[in-house]
Every structure is written in structure tokens, then in C-alpha cells.
Amino acid sequence: MPRVLLTGTNGFIGSHILDTLLSHGVSVRGLVRSDQKARQVALDHPQAGSQLDFAIVPDMTAPNAFDEALISDPPFDAVIHTASPLSYTAGKTLADFIEPAVRGTMEILEGVNRVAPSVRRVVVTGSFAAIGNPKDMQGNGKVYTSQDWNPITEEEVSSAEPRLAYWVSKTLAEKVSWKFMQTQKPHYDLVVLNPPMVYGPLRHSVTSIEDVNVSNYNIWRDFLNSTKSSSIPKEWVHADIDVRDLAEAHYRAAFTLKGGNKRYLIARGRISNQEIADILRKYFPEAHDRIPIGQPGTQSFPDNAFDIDGDEAKRDLDLTYRSYDETFKDLGRQLLDIGTSGTKI
Numbered sequence: 440m441p442r443v444l445l446t447g448t449n450g451f452i453g454s455h456i457l458d459t460l461l462s463h464g465v466s467v468r469g470l471v472r473s474d475q476k477a478r479q480v481a482l483d484h485p486q487a488g489s490q491l492d493f494a495i496v497p498d499m500t501a502p503n504a505f506d507e508a509l510i511s512d513p514p515f516d517a518v519i520h521t522a523s524p525l526s527y528t529a530g531k532t533l534a535d536f537i538e539p540a541v542r543g544t545m546e547i548l549e550g551v552n553r554v555a556p557s558v559r560r561v562v563v564t565g566s567f568a569a570i571g572n573p574k575d576m577q578g579n580g581k582v583y584t585s586q587d588w589n590p591i592t593e594e595e596v597s598s599a600e601p602r603l604a605y606w607v608s609k610t611l612a613e614k615v616s617w618k619f620m621q622t623q624k625p626h627y628d629l630v631v632l633n634p635p636m637v638y639g640p641l642r643h644s645v646t647s648i649e650d651v652n653v654s655n656y657n658i659w660r661d662f663l664n665s666t667k668s669s670s671i672p673k674e675w676v677h678a679d680i681d682v683r684d685l686a687e688a689h690y691r692a693a694f695t696l697k698g699g700n701k702r703y704l705i706a707r708g709r710i711s712n713q714e715i716a717d718i719l720r721k722y723f724p725e726a727h728d729r730i731p732i733g734q735p736g737t738q739s740f741p742d743n744a745f746d747i748d749g750d751e752a753k754r755d756l757d758l759t760y761r762s763y764d765e766t767f768k769d770l771g772r773q774l775l776d777i778g779t780s781g782t783k784i
């Protein structure tokens with residue numbers, strides 16, 4: 440049975456990756472920050488049985504943070520690293536994003552090199568944040584590919600801009616990773632998957648609507664907890680992928696992709712906020728008073744808005760993407776339930 444170490448197992452994307460790995464018959468060591476989080480993951484995935492065990496790493500920036508977790512019998516074939524700070528709440532500083540993103544990724548890469556000779560591949564959940572230019576989100580017709588890099592530096596970002604701090608953290612984390620691969624030439628290869636917005640139903644438990652991860656929370660705040668007369672919010676990143684398709688992509692990147700040492704921009708395509716509102720209005724008549732109407736049937740981003748070329752990822756990983764209707768119907772139903780009951784457990 441193939442075996443994987445998965446960081447960020449309790450997160451939005453990590454919990455879907457766990458589900459997908461289990462369904463493909465992979466044995467998983469889930470890495471989380473506390474015993475309590477491990478217990479909740481076990482409760483959320485009762486089907487896992489002996490296919491799932493845990494490692495607790497409270498601080499992934501500590502020297503040799505992952506060494507103990509990386510030693511396993513049977514040994515690991517692959518490592519999937521998704522853990523990185525993304526929440527903009529609680530007054531985060533620049534360092535709160537950059538330290539865990541950069542140090543955490545380096546600790547994984549160095550740790551595998553040091554103590555896990557059986558690992559053939561490390562897959563990192565990167566982000567479009569390491570590709571797009573956050574100071575020009577209009578785009579002027581630019582078509583982003585895997586060759587592009589976010590040009591914003593740490594010095595250009597103030598702590599008052601947590602979203603930019605996040606974008607820089609993902610850029611720096613990926614840059615140091617590729618530098619490490621070039622200079623250290625470890626025994627494994629690296630694949631970085633860089634998705635734009637990731638949407639879809641939660642696979643993990645939350646205790647309140649505020650607990651929902653950032654991308655999905657935006658759908659609640661801007662569309663399902665708004666008013667019908669509100670204007671359609673302006674787009675930030677108008678490209679996305681369904682979390683379930685991204686999870687499958689992580690499995691394939693780890694096990695079926697031929698040839699590593701590649702970064703992929705991975706996206707289903709573009710969707711405007713008007714189109715998201717239209718889909719939600721179609722499926723949730725009971726919430727019509729809370730979903731902005733705008734101008735149904737139109738597209739709300741400008742004609743020269745940036746586009747995304749994700750063909751390489753789709754081809755190399757042999758992916759089929761879910762429809763937008765499926766994503767926003769499944770997510771909308773769940774958000775309305777959580778918003779009403781307060782929990783999803």
C-alpha cells in the first residue's frame with residue numbers, strides 16, 4: 440500500500456486530499472498541530488481505520504520540525520505539504536505569514552532530504568498568489584501561465600495588507616523551494632500545484648460560519664449573507680478550481696504524473712461574480728433576498744480581464760473538472776446550513 444505524509448490534514452484542502460488518498464487506497468500519516476485536531480480529523484474520516492495515523496507538529500518553523508514525523512515503517516513514498524497560513528483575521532503581521540510559509544516548506548524539503556530516503560516526490564500546494572501580480576488584478580488581457588511569477592517583494596508590503604502578505608509568503612516559499620532543489624539536488628523531485636480560488640463543500644468540521652476557510656467564507660459574506668439590492672462585488676481573482684478536483688490533482692501529482700520538478704498553474708477557468716450570483720440564485724430561491732441580483736446573464740469582469748492557461752496541468756494530470764453549477768450548488772447548500780445551525784460537524 441503506498442504511503443504519504445500529509446501536512447495541513449485538518450484544513451479545507453487538506454481534508455479533501457486526505458479523503459481522496461484514502462479512496463485511492465493510500466495509507467496516510469496526517470500531520471496536524473495538536474492532539475485535539477487529530478481527534479477531530481479521525482472523527483471526520485471514520486472510514487479511514489488503520490489507513491490513517493497521525494503526527495503532531497505544534498511548530499513547523501522549529502529546526503528539524505518534521506524529522507520524527509517523516510520516519511515511518513512502512514516508509515513514505517511521497518509527501519504532500521498543504522499547511523500554510525491563509526486566514527486574514529486576528530491582526531496578522533507580515534512575519535506571521537512569511538515565517539511559517541517559508542520555514543515550514545524548507546523544513547519539509549530539508550527533512551525529507553535528511554531522514555526519508557524512500558520518498559520519491561514532494562507535492563506542495565502553492566498558489567496563484569505566487570504567479571499573478573496582485574497590484575494589477577485587472578490584467579490588461581494578460582494570460583497567466585506556469586512561467587509567470589508574482590513580482591511583488593516583501594519590502595513593498597506593509598503589515599496593514601494581510602492579503603498581500605499572504606501573496607508574498609506563497610511566492611517566497613516557492614522560490615526558496617526551487618532554489619533548494621537546484622542547489623541541494625535531493626533524492627526526490629518536487630511538484631508545485633498553483634491554484635487560484637479554491638471553492639467547494641467542506642470535508643472538515645467547523646464550529647461556526649466564521650470558522651469557514653477564507654475562499655468559501657467570501658461566498659457566504661458576499662453572496663449568501665448580503666442583500667438582493669447590493670452591488671455585485673468587484674472581482675479579485677476571477678478564476679477557480681473545485682476543491683475535489685484539486686484533491687484528485689494532488690493524488691495524481693504524487694502517484695501518476697511522469698516526471699517531476701514542475702510547477703503547474705491549475706485552474707478550471709474564469710468565472711465572474713455575477714455568474715456566481717446567478718448560479719446561487721438558481722439553486723437557492725429561499726435565499727433570494729440575501730443574494731445580490733446585479734444584471735443576471737452577464738459577466739461582471741471587464742473584457743480585458745486577465746485569463747489563465749491551465750492546459751498543461753489538465754493534460755499532464757489528465758484532469759476532468761466539475762461544473763460551476765456543481766461546485767456552487769454543493770457549497771451554497773452547506774454554507775446556508777452552517778449559517779443557520781452554526782456548525783458543520
Ligand code: NDP
Nearest residue numbers: 447450451452472521522523524539566635636637652654
Ligand atoms: P485552511 O485555512 O483551511 O487550512 C490551512 C492549513 O494549514 C490548516 O491545516 C492549518 O492548521 C495549517 N496551518 C496554517 N498556518 C499554520 C502554521 N503557522 N503552522 C502549521 N500549520 C498551519 O486553508 P486551505 O485549506 O484553503 O489552504 C491550504 C493550502 O492551500 C495553503 O497552502 C494555501 O496557501 C493553499 N491555497 C488555498 C486556496 C484557497 O482558495 N483556499 C487558493 C490557493 C492556494 P491549523 O488548523 O492548525 O491552523
